Amino acid sequence: MLRPEEMLRLLIAAPKGEIDIIIKELYRHNVYHIEDFVPESEYEELSIGHPLPGASDAAATLIKVRAIENACGINPDKVEIAEKIPVSKVRAMIKTDLPAIQKQVEDLVATRSRLEACRKEHEQRARELEPFVAIPLDLELYRGYERFTVFVGHISHDVSIDVPHEKYFSDRVDGNVIVVVVPNEHREEVERTLLDARFQAIPVPNETGSPADRLKAHIDKVEEASRGIAEVDQKLTEIRDGYTNFLVACDELLTADVERAEAPLRFATTEETFISEGWVPADQADRIRAALEKVTDGRIYIEELEIDDPSRVPVEYKNPSFASPTQLLIDLYARPQYSEIDPTLMVAIVFPIFFGMILGDVGYGAILLVTSLGLRRIVKGEGGTMLLRVLGYASVSSIIFGILYSEIFGSSLKIPWFTGWIEVPALFFNRHLNIGTASGHAPQIIELMVLAIWIGVLHITLGRILGLVNARMFHRGKHATKAAIANLGWLGTMWGILLMIWAFYAIPLMPDLTGLPVVAMGLNAAALLGAVLLVAGILGIAQENPLELVELPTIISHVLSYTRLVAVGLSSVAIAMVVNYIAIGMIIEPQLEAITLSGVIMIIMGILVLLMGHALNTALGLIGGGLHSIRLHYVEFFTKFYKGGGKKYNPFGMKLKFTTEE
Amino acid sequence: MVDVGMTLEMVEASQMGMKAIGAALAVGLTGLASGIAEMTVGSAAVGATAENRDVFGLVLLLTVIPETIVIFGLVVALLLLF
Numbered sequence: 036m037l038r039p040e041e042m043l044r045l046l047i048a049a050p051k052g053e054i055d056i057i058i059k060e061l062y063r064h065n066v067y068h069i070e071d072f073v074p075e076s077e078y079e080e081l082s083i084g085h086p087l088p089g090a091s092d093a094a095a096t097l098i099k100v101r102a103i104e105n106a107c108g109i110n111p112d113k114v115e116i117a118e119k120i121p122v123s124k125v126r127a128m129i130k131t132d133l134p135a136i137q138k139q140v141e142d143l144v145a146t147r148s149r150l151e152a153c154r155k156e157h158e159q160r161a162r163e164l165e166p167f168v169a170i171p172l173d174l175e176l177y178r179g180y181e182r183f184t185v186f187v188g189h190i191s192h193d194v195s196i197d198v199p200h201e202k203y204f205s206d207r208v209d210g211n212v213i214v215v216v217v218p219n220e221h222r223e224e225v226e227r228t229l230l231d232a233r234f235q236a237i238p239v240p241n242e243t244g245s246p247a248d249r250l251k252a253h254i255d256k257v258e259e260a261s262r263g264i265a266e267v268d269q270k271l272t273e274i275r276d277g278y279t280n281f282l283v284a285c286d287e288l289l290t291a292d293v294e295r296a297e298a299p300l301r302f303a304t305t306e307e308t309f310i311s312e313g314w315v316p317a318d319q320a321d322r323i324r325a326a327l328e329k330v331t332d333g334r335i336y337i338e339e340l341e342i343d344d345p346s347r348v349p350v351e352y353k354n355p356s357f358a359s360p361t362q363l364l365i366d367l368y369a370r371p372q373y374s375e376i377d378p379t380l381m382v383a384i385v386f387p388i389f390f391g392m393i394l395g396d397v398g399y400g401a402i403l404l405v406t407s408l409g410l411r412r413i414v415k416g417e418g419g420t421m422l423l424r425v426l427g428y429a430s431v432s433s434i435i436f437g438i439l440y441s442e443i444f445g446s447s448l449k450i451p452w453f454t455g456w457i458e459v460p461a462l463f464f465n466r467h468l469n470i471g472t473a474s475g476h477a478p479q480i481i482e483l484m485v486l487a488i489w490i491g492v493l494h495i496t497l498g499r500i501l502g503l504v505n506a507r508m509f510h511r512g513k514h515a516t517k518a519a520i521a522n523l524g525w526l527g528t529m530w531g532i533l534l535m536i537w538a539f540y541a542i543p544l545m546p547d548l549t550g551l552p553v554v555a556m557g558l559n560a561a562a563l564l565g566a567v568l569l570v571a572g573i574l575g576i577a578q579e580n581p582l583e584l585v586e587l588p589t590i591i592s593h594v595l596s597y598t599r600l601v602a603v604g605l606s607s608v609a610i611a612m613v614v615n616y617i618a619i620g621m622i623i624e625p626q627l628e629a630i631t632l633s634g635v636i637m638i639i640m641g642i643l644v645l646l647m648g649h650a651l652n653t654a655l656g657l658i659g660g661g662l663h664s665i666r667l668h669y670v671e672f673f674t675k676f677y678k679g680g681g682k683k684y685n686p687f688g689m690k691l692k693f694t695t696e697e
Numbered sequence: 698m699v700d701v702g703m704t705l706e707m708v709e710a711s712q713m714g715m716k717a718i719g720a721a722l723a724v725g726l727t728g729l730a731s732g733i734a735e736m737t738v739g740s741a742a743v744g745a746t747a748e749n750r751d752v753f754g755l756v757l758l759l760t761v762i763p764e765t766i767v768i769f770g771l772v773v774a775l776l777l778l779f
Contacts, residue, residue: 367754480779484772595769602771662761669758 039377039681040351041317042068044342047327048310049335055087058298060330062291063696064323065688068314068349072303084299084309093296096129097289103140104282107275111283111693113415119695120284129285136278140271147267154260161253166212166237167246169205174246177214177239184222186215186229188236194228210235284693291689298687312340314349314684345508348373350681358383360424368669369679374508376501378677382668385494386425387432389664392487393604394656395436395466396611398444402653403430429661439463444649445611466605470612483601485544491597491671492533498675499526505676517579524575525675527568529590534565593671603663607656614648720774727770734763 045067049057061067074083104111166189167174177185189210196202198221203214213234217225226234242249302311315323324337342348350370352362354377361383371377394400407426414423441448441461448459461467464479464486499522506518537548538561548561555563576583622641626634673679742756 367758478779480775484776592765595772596765598772599765599768602768602775605775606771662758663764666758666761670762 037376037378037380038353039371039373040353040684042314042342042348042351042373042684043317043320044312044314044340044348045320045324046310046312046338046340047335048308048337049331050308051304053331053334054084054299054302054309056330057327057335058087058295060326061323062295062298062688064319064326065686065690066315066319066323067687068684069298069301069687070312070314070347071301072310072312074303078303080305081303081310082305084302084304086299087296090293090296093289093292096133097286097293099137100133100282100285100289103137104286106140106144107271107279107282109275109279109282111286114279114283114693116692117280119691119693120280122288122694122696125281125284125288125694128281129288132278132281133285136274136282140274143267143270143274147264150260150263150267154257154264157253157256157260160240160242161250161257163238163240164242164246164250164253166208166210167240168250169207169212170203170214170246172203172214172246173244174240174249175243180216182219183216184219184225185239186213186217186225186234186236187239188213188229188234190229190235191233194232196225196228198225200225212237280693287689287691287693294687294689313687316351345374346372346680347682349684351684352377352379354379354383357428360421360428361386363418363421364425364665364668368673368677370681370683371677371679372681375505375678376676378501378668378673381497383428386664386668387428389600389667390429390660391432391434391436392600393663394433394607394660395440395604396442396444396607396656397434397437397448398442398649399607399653399656400430400433400435400437403433403657426657426661429664433660436463440466442466442608445608445615445652466608468605468609468612470609470616478605480601480605482543484598485542487597487600488594489544490600491594492529494597494667494672495529495593495675496526498672499529502676505678509678520575521579521583524572524578525590527572527575528587529572529594531565531568531570531572532590534561534568536565538562538565596671597667599663599667603659607652607659610652610655611649614645614652618642618645618648716777720777723770723773723777724767725770727767731763731767734766735760738763 047057072081072083074081167187177187190204190213191211193204193206193211193213196215196217198217200221201216205212213229215225215229240249299309302309304310320339327335327337350373352359352365354362358380361379364382364386365371365377365379391400403426407423407430411420411423414420437443438448438459439462441459447461447467449456450459464483466478466480466483468478502525503519503522506522507515509515510518534548536542537546538551538559539549541547541549548559551559551561553559558566573584573587576587618641622644623638626637626641738760742760745756746753
């Protein structure tokens, strides 16, 4: 919590003869993050290792398996895990079954591409023939003349030709079609006449017989090819249904084989030994050390090295399970560095509260909760699931705030009681606006805004305190003290300004310090203290870096930025109330007084408006609530202390999904 | 308010109207400003997403950053009206 997983830096050295078994053991444990070896000139005797034998075979087979998966439309990420196949069985099947499947799939794919080419060709021919069907001439009559010229083409309208000729025209085809046969000596003038009518020549297909028959023949061919393709697809589907589990198991096994075989490329080797450096979580170190010593019979040297540069340590989150989905939001910004505070837990708690404050509505919260639960069945993959869990927590918070605000779809909550429906008063502050016929308690906007500012002040204060803690981690010696004082300076300036405001103005929900006795220069004690804090704070900021003073206005703008918790929320309440007023107050209710046929249509329209409006507002609420809540974290909170940029912990190994070691 | 026979109610009503106009200007003008700012960010964001889909979440966030302007406008309008 608040810190990433503790890592140990291990150095493993062993004779080359053990490399195989060590790699296998490391891969099985899936905890060792390999630090890639970079050859340096000062250790010339060390060089990059060579892949294990069998690497290229495994890679070649893997490519075949991937090709089959591709042809059958199998995506291993989306395959449901049916049963885990033992590794030995998969290996045996790769030898016995895979070549046959590969042959079958290759043949099918070849047949399909041949059929597709054939279909394309006949489609093209059929398209070329289409215009000729309208002309009662066989195809061989269009060519082979010495003394005549034949014009065939599309034309905008029929034309009359003054020279001796034979002409066919049809407007039954798209773009019309005209065929004109003239003696060669009149060719040019006829061509001019035709071109005036926007004549466009088309090629005459190199076929014989009646165009209609030929067209039918081509269409039959196209249909035949389509049937063939459907058959091939059917067969591929059968293969997919029959072998999906085997193929994804092959994929997984071979991927693991290739990764294992290529691991020596990340190690340093001498003639007889290899050396690898890497990271393991501290609580796993003893287990992996014992396991390695056991499999090699002690022919291995493992040493724990000192961590000299914290920025090189891979970072793995360590959070309680309810907070782990929020890691997605942190990764979106940047993974924390090894030495700094991991803010995931704080975001996991505060983000849903912000979301609820913005979209506090029982109805919208319930819709989002049901959506997130429903989508969890459909959406696979880690990122999607995590996002849906974040949304789930946020929508529960939205329901809770909905009860506190007494809001359901923009109107107030009502519960059935013996005397009828009674309205529940807002337990918290009320956000009901005076729109339409809605009950007109005045919204407590000032109170809500002051509350939001309080949240901002406290959130930023928390951020600065974390910054104070982090200052020790990022800087050493004198600079650490300077950075710490600068953080205190920012805190002092903010609270100094607050104290001065309190000393001059009475604000609801905030301490009223206007009544304190005047001490000096017309300032009372609070104002004086505030002024001292302010000046001391500014000096504190300036001693680290005077340029930072340019950022002073952000103290006010960042705090005021938290008023979005109220403003964005109110805009969503306003949209909901307006939708209710238009749909119910203006369209449906007047019709209910005397029901007529047109009235029923109007009522249906009113219901549509109601549904559309609330659907739109739910989407807006989700986007507004989610983005603004996370933005308050990224921009206002993280900028106070968070650096990020840690390396992701990526252990050497794989979580077996489809295969199992016996 | 001595001349032209304005009653107190008329003065109050016109003051309410002025407040409403002020609130409308606060939201409307800041809305325009946010829109112009988001236009630039948005088009760059779409370009970046086309290059690399992974940045979608980040650029979505960058796109809403100028929204602060209109939110301040909305806050001012709410304070004027209530």
